[in-house]
Amino acid sequence: MSNGPELALPAVYNIADLRDQVRQWRKDDLRIGFVPTMGALHDGHLALVTQALETCDRVIVSIFVNPTQFAPGEDFDAYPRTLEADATKLADVGAHLVYSPDAGEMYPEGYVTTVHLTGPTHGLESVSRPHFFNGVATVVCKLFNQVQPDLAVFGEKDYQQLMVIRRMVRDLNLPVEIEGGQTVREADGLALSSRNVYLNATERERASRLNVILQEFADALKSGANVADAQHQAQLKAQSAFDSVDYVVARDAESLEALPSGPIERDARVLAAIRVGKTRLIDNRAAPKA
Template sequence: MSNGPELALPAVYNLADLRAQVRQWRADGLRIGFVPTMGALHDGHLALVKQALDTADRVIVSIFVNPTQFAPGEDFESYPRTLESDAQKLAEIGAHLVYSPDAGEMYPEGYVTTVTLTGPTHGLESISRPHFFNGVATVVCKLLNQVQPDLAVFGEKDYQQLMVIRRMVRDLNLPVEIAGGETVREPDGLALSSRNVYLNANERERAARLNVILHDFAEALSRGDNVADAQHQAQLKAQTAFDGVDYVVARDAENLEALPAGPIERDARVLAAVRVGKTRLIDNRAAPKT
């Protein structure tokens, strides 16, 4: 069951071997959980795996740096690739299988099919990264079809992505439960991200401001402040704190639609994407109606 490096837990590198293992587990009546990742695993990823382990008999973790969700000039080539240490971390918490295909396995010669959504893909990440969600939806759809899990867990840190995947699964009638995992943070509140390794010491200190700004923004909405006023204040704080601001906005928590003026009338989500030095950070916070 190996066409790659020796790892700390069982691994498969092609679809045939993956399906053979899944078929065996299915024959044994086991419930299968799945966590898709691009590797460079941190405690946030591991929390998603632990969540899957809570309700599944076997958990598969995919590690695949997906080229179709990177635009020219983004960090595809430099994105951290740490398969051996990732597998060690997964073995230590009890994951059962790593699935690590290469690009040729995922997108063989002549591949032409993509998955395209509207709805929750509009705005936010799509403004500066218009390619992104087609790449994400396509690779996630392929992975779900390849693994055929009962449950798949995605992090709430990438909240728009979670909403896109839930819509895709619903619209395409894919037989899988999609669960969201809470964002894991550093002690100073910075959301864990594989890209945090790009930050130098000064940038790392400044990056922690993002959580504070979003926390205050969410609290303002929950206590009944006007959406437009609270959003404007949060945007001003972000423009002062960071080297670039793609967005700092409030959206409907269920469908990511823009909110009307005035106090929120249902649960909201505040979301941001900013740049600290050359590193782009995203984060979000729940703003429940109280």
């Protein structure tokens, strides 16, 4: 089943071998869960696998650094690739199969088809990364067709991505249930991210302020503060704490549309993207209507 390095659990590297394994599990009427990742796994990823294992008989984890969601100048080449270590972590939490295709398997010569969404892709990440969600939607749609899971779990840390995937699944009638997994945080509240390894000690300490600012923002909205005023205060705090700020905003929790001025009248989400040194970090917090 393997044409790659020796790993701590079974692995497949092409669509044919993946489908052979899935077909065998389907014959046994097993429920299949799926967690797509780009590797460099941390406890946040492993929590998604554990969540999938709660309701699935078999869980597949893909590890694929997707080139189509990186823009020129982003960290595609530098993105950590740690397949052997990742597989060991996955074996420890009980995953059943690693699927790790290469770019040629995912995007063969002559490939021209993409998935494009509007709606929840507008604004936020799309402002600075207009290419991003086309790349995400395309690769996730392909992975769903390849794996054919019953359930897929995505982390809430990438909240806009989660909403985009849910919309794509609804719009294209894809037969997969989507679950969100709660953000896993360090003791000081910093959301776990593969990019946290880029932070030096001073930057790491500063980065922990992001969670604090977002929690204060969410608490203000839950207490009835005017959306515009609370957002402005959060933006000022972020600008004083970080080297640059892409956004600190409140959005409708489902549609990600901008909220009107005044107290929130429906569940909201506060979201931010900032830079500490050269590292770009994102995070979000729920702000449910009281």
